[in-house]
């Protein structure tokens with residue numbers, strides 16, 4: 155039995171945030187070919203469920219915050235410390251950095267988040283005329299299109315309640331604001347998590363659950379938050395659009411996310427053309 159762990163944004167999803175028919179077909183083929191396929195993403199579980207549609211596979215979400223099996227049964231959860239979260243939320247509010255809070259059923263986002271980000275983008279693009287405003291704004295819109303996004307008047311309030319909190323996601327066009335030295339899933343994004351090993355730790359846990367050894371684990375990713383997942387996998391597949399850090403330690407470089415890189419690799423694997 156082999157375990158294939160696939161990141162979502164920049165990996166399984168194309169730039170329109172969709173799973174192509176080719177990628178979907180390749181996953182289905184892997185599932186009937188003695189493989190377990192799991193999604194390993196920074197997105198929230200309910201968001202992943204909506205994207206997967208009829209594909210019932212295990213899901214590692216919120217960068218390892220939750221692990222669900224084939225039947226959508228929760229195998230484990232790693233929560234963020236409320237006090238640490240509260241401090242981070244206060245810091246981000248004080249520094250006017252847009253952020254979201256991931257809970258069990260929603261992605262809390264401030265009411266005025268979209269407006270504030272747009273104002274920030276205006277400042278950044280007027281200072282850097284070479285930046286393409288539309289492309290940058292597309293990146294922000296991806297955030298607001300996530301399934302389960304819920305605007306609230308004061309996002310800090312959630313830390314006073316008893317909801318489960320998995321992570322904080324910060325988004326800013328002002329790169330200076332993001333120099334907090336934390337894990338990144340994209341150019342304008344940083345995430346504040348309960349522990350840095352996130353995806354890797356959860357993948358190891360899922361592999362143990364199904365009795366799969368490291369040599370039979372295949373991880374596919376593109377971003378810095380996939381590094382921990384690569385450490386737990388015997389086979390490391392970097393997307394054509396991946397960061398160099400991942401490409402350097404990869405065992406295979408596949409095509410880009412807009413060229414069905416996931417399907418390209420899976421088909422090679424199933425046809426014994428890998429290695």
Ligand code: CA
Nearest residue numbers: 161163164377
């Ligand atoms: Ca990614």
